[in-house]
Amino acid sequence: MQKFTTRPEIRGTFGVVTSTHWIASAVGMSILERGGNAFDAAVATGFVLQVVEPHLNGPGGDLPVLFHSVRDNAPGVLCAQGSAPSSATIEEMRARGINDLIPASGLLATVVPGAFDGWLLLLRDYGTMEVADVIEPAINYCLNGHPMLPSVASTIADLQTFFEHQWPSSAQVWCPEGACPQEGALFCNPDLGRTYQRLVDAAKGDTREIRIDAVRATWREGFVAEKIGEYLATANVMDASGQKNSALLTRSDIEGWSAQFEKPTSITYHGWELFKTGPWGQGPVLLQALQILKNFDLAAMDPFGTEFTHIVIEAIKLAWADREAYYGDPKYYDIPLETLLSEEYGRDRATLISDKASLETRPGRIAGHEHLADAAVFRVNRRTEVAGNAATGEPTMAHLTDVKGDTVHLDIIDRWGNLVSATPSGGWLQSSPVIPGLGFPLNSRAQMFWLEEGLASSLTPGARPRTTLTPTIAYQNGRPSLAFGTPGGDQQDQWQLIWFLRLVHYGLDLQEGIDAPLFHSMHFQGSFYPRNANPGKMMIEETIGEEVIAALRERGHEIVIAAPNTVGRLTAARRHPDGQMQAAATPRLMQAYAIGR
Known part of the structure; x- marks a missing residue:
């Protein structure tokens, strides 16, 4: 069956490079x-x-890098x-x-x-x-x-x-x-x-x-x-x-100060093992969302339909609520990461998802850390719809600022099998x-950082701010296979999640998935000044279709419609068992490109 994409599928055996600038x-x-x-x-x-x-x-x-090294035969994280x-x-x-x-x-x-x-x-x-x-x-x-x-x-x-x-x-x-x-x-x-x-x-x-x-x-x-x-x-x-x-x-x-290497966090999902940064970055939220989504039959849903979109958005709300409550530099704060990434916790969180859009901030209440959940709810309520100008903060594709852009990303695989994914x-x-x-x-x-004492992300000398930068690598059936990521502040792991789910459950190829309509939640606490929250609000590209948009509104979602090809800037590279490599890059903003041979 012929595929219709904005770019050709880049394939080769020598190497592939994809980034946000040609x-x-x-x-x-x-x-x-x-x-x-x-x-x-x-x-x-x-x-x-x-x-x-x-x-x-x-x-x-600043710079986080996820990588697989053939020499070490292991994944790693560079924290810069x-x-x-x-x-x-x-x-x-x-x-x-x-x-x-x-x-x-x-x-x-x-x-x-x-x-x-x-x-x-x-x-x-x-x-x-x-x-x-x-x-x-x-x-x-x-x-x-x-x-x-x-x-x-x-x-x-x-x-x-x-x-x-x-x-x-x-x-x-x-x-x-x-x-x-x-x-x-x-x-x-x-x-x-x-x-x-x-x-x-x-x-x-x-x-x-x-x-x-x-x-x-x-x-x-x-x-x-x-x-x-x-x-x-x-x-x-x-x-x-x-x-x-x-x-x-x-x-x-x-x-x-100097940069350092660390071990990644990871979970398994339908034959894949995904690797992310520790909770000094937002990377574990993607893993949390996947643990929640394991409890739904996504493969039976239309990847561009109402049910899929609703379930994924609701899982995002829950995972990102935990991010705001519990994430920070684990060298300075007690982060209950093992609990947050467990399948049992994901099952419990999944029971909170109904057919209607939640308008609440609902971090999980973890024993010994309940005060962090309470503080996160308080902050969101205080910051909800705060008036302010975000134009001098993170230059994301949030569509609500005067500054257009986001950050940058690259994914590279060489002929020896080394994988690198970085989001500078x-x-x-x-x-x-x-x-x-x-x-x-x-x-x-x-x-x-927050200017309140006792939080996982309180301003502390020597601590790392809880960044949104979050590249990804993944193994399939134990084999290093995939490097992907995107610019976009709080949206980075949302867009990556949607793209990855469509790859795993529906077989969308790299470029197909990147070209497909994207969406994201704006429900939770923003990471950048003025740190607004917008309960129930989500953005979706109009190419998803009027019927889906109407059905989502009936479920209680407040919809912001984005023009076609304006949400997300994903790039991805993949290595197959036969040694072939693929690379793909977003057509959005018309500057990212994948190259390979």
């Missing part, structure tokens, strides 16, 4: 062609994404989510007049920048190439230019006046000589190119590993940390709170002022 995908494939492995290609792809999608990620941002500064306390925030929400922009919300060190740690321990090999493409695009995306040009145009009056270092980089970049025109960032080159030049030593560590030290202890520290010591800038604030981050915070984010051009001379801004990830 240039980055091409660079990743070029690394595979030169003999690099999936880890080398991922690092090169990631650095190019920092250059060509600067409104969505940057070297001052920077931690809160040593002076970042609730008391300090209140002393500055910040009593409710940490502002979503400026310097006060900045945590340790983690992406750069994370990419180099991945290169050192799992790659094969030198730093120069993987960063040279990014340097080239910084110095010689890349075609400016329409979304980047419009974002900068919207912020030009603000930059000129409040963040002049950003105006100098993004509006050189006072002019906004034009859509499709070549855009250069020579300051960032020179920063990358100075880092590459620091690669000295007798072995590849020593040379990479020398570059990491130059970032953490050399000129990069020095320039960041000098700027933050005196900078006092306007942010989303409506007042000027200085940073809590210091040079010593950067010097004392943070350090957006609209998040924070550019550090003078370096060509990039810092992040605003601390906005995900």
